[in-house]
Amino acid sequence: MKFIHLVGDALESYLRLKLLPGKVLSEDETLKSCRLMMYELYSNAVRHSPGSKVDIIIYFKLNYLAIDIETNGEEFIVRPKDKPGLEIRFPYPDSVLGTNFIVYRDKDEVVNCHVLSDSCLEFSKQKTGGGVTEELEIPDHFGLLLLTSLTNDVKYFRTKSGKNIFSVRKHFPKEAVN
Amino acid sequence: MNFLVEEVSGINVVRIAIPRATADVSKEFKSVLFDLIDNKNVQKVIVDFGKVDFADSSFLGTLVSGLKKCSANKGDIKILSLQPPVRAMFELTRLYKVFEIFDNEQDAIKSF
Numbered sequence: 001m002k003f004i005h006l007v008g009d010a011l012e013s014y015l016r017l018k019l020l021p022g023k024v025l026s027e028d029e030t031l032k033s034c035r036l037m038m039y040e041l042y043s044n045a046v047r048h049s050p051g052s053k054v055d056i057i058i059y060f061k062l063n064y065l066a067i068d069i070e071t072n073g074e075e076f077i078v079r080p081k082d083k084p085g086l087e088i089r090f091p092y093p094d095s096v097l098g099t100n101f102i103v104y105r106d107k108d109e110v111v112n113c114h115v116l117s118d119s120c121l122e123f124s125k126q127k128t129g130g131g132v133t134e135e136l137e138i139p140d141h142f143g144l145l146l147l148t149s150l151t152n153d154v155k156y157f158r159t160k161s162g163k164n165i166f167s168v169r170k171h172f173p174k175e176a177v178n
Numbered sequence: 179m180n181f182l183v184e185e186v187s188g189i190n191v192v193r194i195a196i197p198r199a200t201a202d203v204s205k206e207f208k209s210v211l212f213d214l215i216d217n218k219n220v221q222k223v224i225v226d227f228g229k230v231d232f233a234d235s236s237f238l239g240t241l242v243s244g245l246k247k248c249s250a251n252k253g254d255i256k257i258l259s260l261q262p263p264v265r266a267m268f269e270l271t272r273l274y275k276v277f278e279i280f281d282n283e284q285d286a287i288k289s290f
């Protein structure tokens with residue numbers, strides 16, 4: 001973990017190659033938010049699914065940056081804030097397919113977890129307009145709030161072979177990508 | 179020592195003495211903070227981020243855990259000297275709505 005910032009440095013170098021100068025609004029801010037996204041993705045993967053191997057795959061496809069982090073550690077367990085006591089584990093049963101659960105909430109926003117298939121979860125942030133909860137929440141899924149704030153698409157896959165894949169997509173203007 | 183605790187005008191100030199407040203040091207921070215709240219019954223705490231130029235979700239999560247504990251003991255935690263990148267994290271996570279943030283230590287002390 002001591003040298004974890006190097007993954008952010010690597011991403012920044014890659015983005016400087018791929019993004020055309022002057023084509024992205026607030027270039028410095030964009031690079032900073034991408035570094036933070038990479039940091040959170042990597043540190044959460046390493047901390048929450050301690051395994052023996054982490055693979056990072058970074059690429060551009062059309063106008064979006066894709067980052068997949070693969071680990072071979074423990075699975076991500078959904079503990080919905082709106083269904084206390086419930087734990088959703090892989091493979092996700094038919095009874096929850098297509099269902100939304102709240103995994104983080106504060107006064108203004110929630111992070112929803114949508115069960116896309118028996119092996120895939122999708123996370124998205126939604127404004128609630130305030131007043132949903134006065135309670136301070138954080139420890140479990142604070143990283144997911146950051147990831148859904150900084151990216152356009154966040155998914156988690158669990159494979160039968162025991163791999164965890166956190167996959168994020170961040171869109172850029174088409175004319176900005178080299 | 180990554181964290182220094184100093185008493186100023188009767189308020190406990192936890193000074194973060196490293197530039198990166200991350201998961202690496204979250205446990206140590208939790209232990210310092212919880213020791214003040216649980217064992218020393220401290221109710222008024224200021225966390226000084228003046229030397230910090232990067233904070234991650236793990237560290238901020240620990241800070242909120244501390245606030246929850248402190249609030250349960252009828253206390254409060256206030257934040258001092260956020261550098262721009264850390265202030266951005268507080269804005270992104272809307273923690274600026276949860277914590278009172280000060281640029282000046284005397285103002286933070288007087289606010290209790």
